Amino acid sequence: MAWSPRHSAGRRLQLPLLCLLLQGATAILFAVFVRYNRETDAALWHWGNHSNADNEFYFRYPSFQDVHAMIFVGFGFLMVFLQRYGFGSVGFTFLLAAFALQWSTLIQGFFHSFRGGYILVGMESMINADFCAGAVLISFGAVLGKTGPVQLLLMALLEVVLFGLNEFVLLSLLEVKDAGGSMTIHTFGAYFGLILSRVLYRPQLEKSKHRQGSVYHSDLFAMIGTIFLWIFWPSFNSAPTALGDGQHRTALNTYYSLTASTLSTFALSALVGGDGRLDMPILESKLKVQDTCGVHNLHGMPGVLGALLGGLVAGLATREAYGDGLESVFPLIAEGQRSATSQAMHQLFGLFVTLTFASVGGGLGGLLLRLPILDSPPDSQCYEDQIYWEVPGEHEHLAQGSEETETQA
Amino acid sequence: MAWSPRHSAGRRLQLPLLCLLLQGATAILFAVFVRYNRETDAALWHWGNHSNADNEFYFRYPSFQDVHAMIFVGFGFLMVFLQRYGFGSVGFTFLLAAFALQWSTLIQGFFHSFRGGYILVGMESMINADFCAGAVLISFGAVLGKTGPVQLLLMALLEVVLFGLNEFVLLSLLEVKDAGGSMTIHTFGAYFGLILSRVLYRPQLEKSKHRQGSVYHSDLFAMIGTIFLWIFWPSFNSAPTALGDGQHRTALNTYYSLTASTLSTFALSALVGGDGRLDMPILESKLKVQDTCGVHNLHGMPGVLGALLGGLVAGLATREAYGDGLESVFPLIAEGQRSATSQAMHQLFGLFVTLTFASVGGGLGGLLLRLPILDSPPDSQCYEDQIYWEVPGEHEHLAQGSEETETQA
């Protein structure tokens, strides 16, 4: 049961030193570059004549908190389905997201809210940082159980930069609409992770195959994650949209789309499963990708599909359908600068750009993570918490006798 | 350990075909009849001169999300207390609620927001649909573990229609007040489920008795459900009430009522339990109802009690107590169209109507669910996930050796 430590002294220090280095550098960059925006700064907000009720906080904070719960509770517990990787799933979600939130505030801030030498932050920075963390966690899902925390932090370091760059190209240069983050979050996060996982391909991974399954209670924990992602999805999609009818409509559309998808999923699962019983559809990958969480089905294909539908919707946009609301949904069409068809072409080009950034970035990330000095687990110790975590009872368990086991079970 | 499949090919297809049929029909009805209301439609909202801050979204969405968490996390996990029915509890909650949300949007829409041939939807539709799903899940609690997913979907198909009809009679024809959904949700859902469970009475249910209990960790999962229902109850009661003081007061009253109930429950539990230890009060039913979740105690009796108190409060309503707020609480009394006593009589008649709809509907539902072609589990396989779900480790578990068992326990 006891696992003999293989970390040399040098390796032992990798994780704490990397954490301290990243946190120290981030703190310095925050001190130098980050400032409150008008809605958060005491002096700026009280200058002029606002009603406190107009502060953006009240229009976005409830949705933000829902998104925040999705990132940490939703993603964290979704990945607990592995029978022996619950600490890694929740714990590394914490570590990656905590770093990504800070790092993406800097990266996204440079691209989107850099004014007079300063990055101005407020509620929107927090929502956007959570979105970027979501993309990183989608990629994490593809390599779950096969990578160490040092590798994961380096992945996040690279991915956040490319996420910010891709987002800037799409939203600011191409001026495409990215409803629900189909392209910037789901497609980018999924293919970045999948390509990275492909580069890290382990031919001997079946040595850890017995740990790849779930157990009864680990599946129930994973359902907590699933439900939190499901119930707060309307907030995820509506958190950053235009105030008023835009936010309202987005939440409502997401709500009904999710219910319809759920019935369809049950139908498909019962058709595919043995004996007509229900299960998550299992589509075995033929491409040597080793996609632990099924990221391709969960985020990759739906993201691409969403992007294509987004192109279609743009191509069909008319003033008849949107009225004066067209201005807030497709401003360039409303102002006559682009035809609906041209907007649709820009949307499709945005998808191409996203796939390119994700693939090249994921490839580079994979090469970086293959550096032998890093903390990659051996093939026989994948999907196993004990290699990175103190697990209760690992030494004393057998000695404690069978009474406890039977009582807990 | 292995369970031999008893589904014929015809039975295997029942669930997927029913899901696809219901989803297809619902989608068509949505396309034909459902439209955005003024607060969600881009053209309608931007026509005229509104401040985005006035959109109803901002007054109701946070409460809606709390209600949504109650329906899926609260009800879903509340029922996980059964040791071998966690997948069924959470999974069928998902299935039933996902269907009920759509179906009740149509049914409630026809009764309450049908304008010019269209059902207009917005935030209130979503809140009301979640309430109706709550009633369906209360009924689910009465038959938990003794019914298959096809039976449950048919139950929801019928119950949502009768829920909408009962609600229409009470709120629109009788113009009664139904604080907290005492009548339309709790009383209706409980007695519909209880009568249905009575019709499905199984004399041989003790064959599954050994699975009816909980285990240590299944009880902890059930506590997650309990807590979510408890903490968000103020949002449940206040989500649909009048804006301003009405919503504020309802949340506050619910909050303090819950704390007082909690201390009383601890006192009762310690009095009733063996050795003075704490337990959920166990009131064995003498009426052959086989009420898995104790729906009668949780929702039935409290719902009736709430309805009676609602009648009492209406009978005592005076302008002195409510001031100009009387208009928003009891408008007919404020406008002199009804005396307080007359309002109280209407309230009590509303309770009678609800019990009638629930009983007749539950009886019909029970007869429908007794059709032998449906997917009812055998007496010896009640409260058992394996009959409907792929359960991890069911085939290979013994072969995996005892090490895993002891480590997980």
Place this chain on the structure above:
Amino acid sequence: MAWSPRHSAGRRLQLPLLCLLLQGATAILFAVFVRYNRETDAALWHWGNHSNADNEFYFRYPSFQDVHAMIFVGFGFLMVFLQRYGFGSVGFTFLLAAFALQWSTLIQGFFHSFRGGYILVGMESMINADFCAGAVLISFGAVLGKTGPVQLLLMALLEVVLFGLNEFVLLSLLEVKDAGGSMTIHTFGAYFGLILSRVLYRPQLEKSKHRQGSVYHSDLFAMIGTIFLWIFWPSFNSAPTALGDGQHRTALNTYYSLTASTLSTFALSALVGGDGRLDMPILESKLKVQDTCGVHNLHGMPGVLGALLGGLVAGLATREAYGDGLESVFPLIAEGQRSATSQAMHQLFGLFVTLTFASVGGGLGGLLLRLPILDSPPDSQCYEDQIYWEVPGEHEHLAQGSEETETQA
């Protein structure tokens, strides 16, 4: 396995009678003294010409619900890490918080919103009551598993009074700022509990040492608590602050502080842990305090540190930094009634007052809880649910056979 009941008839009645007594007295005091405030009362709110959108409900309710989730889900599940004390952790959290919410509404109301012989309540009362419950639960963490429910209720009865008194001295008499409740909640709750635990010192506690650890799934439940406390902390700190930029800025600062703390914690944990693996830093107490949940590290030291930083920030406050917002952050400095240095001195004196109240109160509480008539568990039965709760399977488990055990594990 079976545990022979040691409760005499007299002891069996202690808990239900105390619950009924406390609830009865609280209900009477509510009926006599508690009234709706202007924002919740129908007559008062509709008197005059308000927009419903101005009701404080909409500015504070979403944050309140987050705080409420922290108190019950966060604290409740945080303490489930003990392998055999899950029911006690969640159940006694419920009991203590339900009582503290009501009792502190009365106590805090007498000190802060007593007008014309009545305590006026609204959203702020609910937020403040939840804060006080938070302090009680912090103290609970120090004595978790070593005290019975009667002892805990008596602790809460005393602690809530002293909490209210300390808060009144600090906020109303000394007019100090207490950002995030550093002094009134964290410092007070931690040292009240620690001193109380010291007075209850058990030299023979190692008889229960084998139950003091966690098991794999109990740690995952505890992570649910941890995450809920973490994600909603921005709401906790911003719920009671000034509307507008104040609330916005507080949420944002908390958000980024938490992410930075997380990376630092991972670094420290990896440095301290054996083999470079991650664990909660274990700082063994040398002071005979027996602090079950590590309350000193979690709340005590951080609370004191926060108080000292609060003093520093006050000492450095200038109109240049805050602009006209200085009025809402440090009104006495803005109005010229105090210098920044004087405000800083008041802050430090507030910390001294808090430590005094907590120490004397915790000492008195400990003496009270040592009364031999109370329901203290024996040294060999600490950290054990069975002494206070009906635990599923405790009698029949062995008879059920091994099949269930292996399947569940």
